[in-house]
Amino acid sequence: MADAITAGTVSPVAPAGPETRSTKTLHAGIFVGLALLLAIAPLVLYPVFLMKVLCFALFACAFNLLLGYGGLLSFGHAAYFGMASYLSAYSAKMWGLPPELAILTGTATSAALGLIAGSLAIRRQGIYFAMITLALAQMIFFFCVQAKFTGGEDGIQAVPRGRMFGLLDLSGDRTLYYVVAAIFFLGLLLIYRIIHSPFGQVLKAIRDNEPRAVSLGYRAGQYKLAVFVLSTTLAGLAGATKAIVFQLASLTDVHWSMSGEVVLMTLVGGMGTVFGPIVGAFVIVAMENYLATLGAWVTIVQGIVFVVCVLLFREGVVGLVARWVRKPL
Numbered sequence: 001m002a003d004a005i006t007a008g009t010v011s012p013v014a015p016a017g018p019e020t021r022s023t024k025t026l027h028a029g030i031f032v033g034l035a036l037l038l039a040i041a042p043l044v045l046y047p048v049f050l051m052k053v054l055c056f057a058l059f060a061c062a063f064n065l066l067l068g069y070g071g072l073l074s075f076g077h078a079a080y081f082g083m084a085s086y087l088s089a090y091s092a093k094m095w096g097l098p099p100e101l102a103i104l105t106g107t108a109t110s111a112a113l114g115l116i117a118g119s120l121a122i123r124r125q126g127i128y129f130a131m132i133t134l135a136l137a138q139m140i141f142f143f144c145v146q147a148k149f150t151g152g153e154d155g156i157q158a159v160p161r162g163r164m165f166g167l168l169d170l171s172g173d174r175t176l177y178y179v180v181a182a183i184f185f186l187g188l189l190l191i192y193r194i195i196h197s198p199f200g201q202v203l204k205a206i207r208d209n210e211p212r213a214v215s216l217g218y219r220a221g222q223y224k225l226a227v228f229v230l231s232t233t234l235a236g237l238a239g240a241t242k243a244i245v246f247q248l249a250s251l252t253d254v255h256w257s258m259s260g261e262v263v264l265m266t267l268v269g270g271m272g273t274v275f276g277p278i279v280g281a282f283v284i285v286a287m288e289n290y291l292a293t294l295g296a297w298v299t300i301v302q303g304i305v306f307v308v309c310v311l312l313f314r315e316g317v318v319g320l321v322a323r324w325v326r327k328p329l
Contacts, residue, residue, distance in 0.1 A: 026327055027192075030275065034188075038181040047177040048245070053285045054184040055242040060265040060277030061191050062234035067263075068272035069195055070227040071207030073130045075259050076117075076137025077235055080110040082254030083140060084236030089156040089249035090149055099162045099170055103183075103240040110236020111229060113140070118228035122221055134256065141254045155250030159243060176245060183241055187234055192274055194230065203227055264302060268309050270316025273329050279317050 041050050059081055066072050088106030091097045097105065121132040144150045151157070161170035170176045194200050205213045206220050214220050243249045252258065261284065269280025284302065291298050313320040322329040 023327055026329075027274070030329070031189075031192075034275075035185065038185065041181075042174055042177050047173040049285075049289055051173075051177055051180045051245045052242070052289075053282050054180050055238050055245065056262075056265065056285055057278045057281035058184045058187045058241075059235050059238035060262050060269065060281045061188060061274075062231045062238065063262045064266045064271060064273075064277045065191055065194065065234070066227055066231035067266060069200060069203050069207065070224060070231070072122075072224060072228065073126075073263075074121075074133040074228075074231075075130045075256070075263075076133035076135075076140075077232070077262055078254050078256065078258035079117075079137035079140040080113055080232040080235045081239035081242075081258060081262075082144065082249075082251075083113060084110040084239035085243040085249040085253045086144065086150050086156065088240035089159040089243040089247075092162060092244065093156060093159050094149075098166065099164050099244050102162075103237065103244065106240030106243065107233060107236045110239070111233040114229045114232025114236075115225075118225045118232070122224045122228065134259070137254070137256065137259060141251070141256070144251060144254050150249070150251075153251060155248055156243075157248055159247040159249070161244055161247065170244070180241055180245060183237065187237060188274075188278075191234065195274065199223070199226070264306055266316075268305060268316055270319035270322070270329070273316065273318045273322060275329050276316050276318035283317075 038054075059077075063074070063077050066074055066077075084106030086106075087109040088102045091105045092099060092102035117133065117136045121129055121136070124132055145152060149156075161176060163169050164179060168175055168179065170179065202213065202218055202223055205216075206218065206223055210220050239253060242253070265280035265284050266277050267280070268283055269278065270276025283305070287301060287305070288298055291301060294301070309316060315323060318329050
């Protein structure tokens, strides 16, 4: 998969120049529509299902920031998602922290891990970078298996949801849903701002032609490390929030299969697009939820979906739509 992505078999949408007024208007309309959709969604669908989608959508968007715009394929992003989940759950249950501080604790942990891992991984490129991230993630997985505070195979259960800021009682699914929706929306806005900032433009330049960017005086290593830490931090935010939602942190969150799942979400939705990972996360989570009766066959269905995406629309669902409307999405 790594060779396919780096060689262009699955390629991001062609980079566009500075945003035009019409593109900004389109994006503003999409954000307004998304906000309205988030507001009415729990009236139609089960709030817990929606919260799972939003947590994974934020995770996929964070991963897409690294892969789609930084050009760095990580096979170990589950480590940051899962460790944030553990620290968030542990701090809420054992330390008695309110949910907002528990989530911040998990997010900060992922940021610190991302800084350490990124400092090592960015010394290599391509498949070597991917393998280093996978090796580091496996180290964290086996640490979680052995560490006492993680609960081993049992995980950390019965995590209290608590009261956010001492005001919002998160025991109700509807209230918690709107908190999760706000976290997701703010995270998406932050990612959008990063992508369309001068920092984001330099990232795209490094992704497309690193030697040329270096020749222009940009320190590619520092930009790569910065986007790696930003991506792991946002992935941690998603994992920490998920622990509060499901009142559980388990080994599933740090397993290598979770890293593969977020790659799949990003590619199905559209790598290098702002809104593609959201669609990809919804598709994958919906399949897991509504096709659960198929058991292990769900992974077969996911594999078929991935093959179809690679063969028929390599840009992903949103990438294909963007090509039709001739606007970056």
